[in-house]
Amino acid sequence: SSFSVLGTGSRPAAGPRSDPKSQELLNKIIQALGGQAFLSFKSITSRGRAFSIYDGETTGFAPYVSEVVPPDKRKFAYGKKQPVILLNNGDRGWEQDRYGLIRLKPENIKRWQTSMRYSLESIFRRVVREPRTLILDGGVDFVDLLPARVLEISDSKQVDIKVYLGKSDYLPIRITYRVYDPKAKETNEYSEAYSDYRPIQGIQTPMHLVRYENGQRVLEYFLSAAEYNQEFPEDYFQPTR
Numbered sequence: 705s706s707f708s709v710l711g712t713g714s715r716p717a718a719g720p721r722s723d724p725k726s727q728e729l730l731n732k733i734i735q736a737l738g739g740q741a742f743l744s745f746k747s748i749t750s751r752g753r754a755f756s757i758y759d760g761e762t763t764g765f766a767p768y769v770s771e772v773v774p775p776d777k778r779k780f781a782y783g784k785k786q787p788v789i790l791l792n793n794g795d796r797g798w799e800q801d802r803y804g805l806i807r808l809k810p811e812n813i814k815r816w817q818t819s820m821r822y823s824l825e826s827i828f829r830r831v832v833r834e835p836r837t838l839i840l841d842g843g844v845d846f847v848d849l850l851p852a853r854v855l856e857i858s859d860s861k862q863v864d865i866k867v868y869l870g871k872s873d874y875l876p877i878r879i880t881y882r883v884y885d886p887k888a889k890e891t892n893e894y895s896e897a898y899s900d901y902r903p904i905q906g907i908q909t910p911m912h913l914v915r916y917e918n919g920q921r922v923l924e925y926f927l928s929a930a931e932y933n934q935e936f937p938e939d940y941f942q943p944t945r
Contacts, residue, residue, distance in 0.1 A: 720832055722839035729841050729855055729874075733867070734828055736874040741906035743829055745932040747773045752911075752927040754782055757920075768925075771934070774825060776817065777941040792816055793941040805943050811887075822865060822881045824898060824910070827857065836860040844871075847878050848897075875901055875908055893918050905932045 722730065734742065749772075755765040768782040776794050781787040789800040790808070797808030797816065808816075820826060831837060842854030845868065852868040859865065868878040880895040894917055898910035909930050915923040 719835060720837040720839055723841075726839045726841040726855065729853065729869075730828075730832060730839060732874045733855065733869060733876070736908060737824075737828060737876075738903075738907035741932075742825075742908075745905075745907060747771065747934050747936065748825070748930065748932055749934050750925075750927050750930040752925060752929070755924040755926075757922055757924065759920075771936065771940075772820075773936065773941070775820065775830065778816070778820075779941055791941055791943060798943045800943055818883055819894070819915075822863070822879065822894065822896075824876055824879060824896070827865065827867065827879065831857065831859050831865070834860050842866065850877075852877055876910075895919075904930050907932060 749770070751767070751769045753765055754768045756763050766782040767784060768780065769787075770781075771779045776792065778790070778792040780790040786802045791798045791800065792808075792813065795813060797813040799806050799808055821831070832839060837860055838858040840856040840858075842856040844851055845854050846852065847868040851871055853871055853874070855867040855869065857865040857867065863881055863883055865879065865881040867876050868880075869875065870877055876898050878895060878897045880893065882891050882893050884891045894915070896916070897914040898912070900911040901908045902911055903909070909927075911927040911930070913923075913925040913927075914921060
């Protein structure tokens with residue numbers, strides 16, 4: 705049988721498709737993440753240290769501040785004295801540093817939009833509610849040598865997502881998804897690992913994130929602080945010059 709997830713009020717056939725078992729698992733995940741507080745936050749601000757990794761070696765690390773208003777606004781500043789600022793606002797993006805301002809290339813914007821869409825927050829606040837999304841209980845598998853519950857999601861864009869969950873707390877440990885790149889005519893696998901969860905304003909927040917591309921670690925974040933529902937001025941996600 706098919707029905708809508710989380711009482712979105714859409715007609716059953718138009719909503720996401722899941723069976724009672726996967727629906728129950730989904731509900732447990734959302735409750736574990738903070739229930740209504742998680743579903744309704746308007747923005748997330750985090751700060752900490754970011755490490756970039758190439759060929760298994762750390763190629764740089766910098767303090768950063770990230771301010772995100774889902775689904776598509778971000779200001780990400782990294783570096784100590786004169787930070788580099790990345791801005792995203794819908795389909796537009798810029799990089800601002802002490803030398804000036806450049807527009808981000810379309811492929812960089814697309815890449816960011818993809819990583820936003822399949823982030824922990826977006827999957828459980830947006831993707832699982834969309835029409836034509838299929839949600840399945842994937843049973844038990846191993847991730848990092850630990851047994852994990854698995855939720856399988858096939859979204860409206862035909863992207864297959866696997867969410868690995870802590871067996872006892874239902875918090876996501878890892879999210880893996882595969883995206884076809886029509887330009888390069890190849891499918892890439894992306895993965896994010898989440899750990900060191902802490903409750904902040906009623907929301908379970910991972911303070912350690914690792915990003916993988918095709919099995920290679922490419923980015924690592926250690927959060928020192930996070931805050932939800934900060935308000936930003938209307939022009940905050942536009943370049944200042």
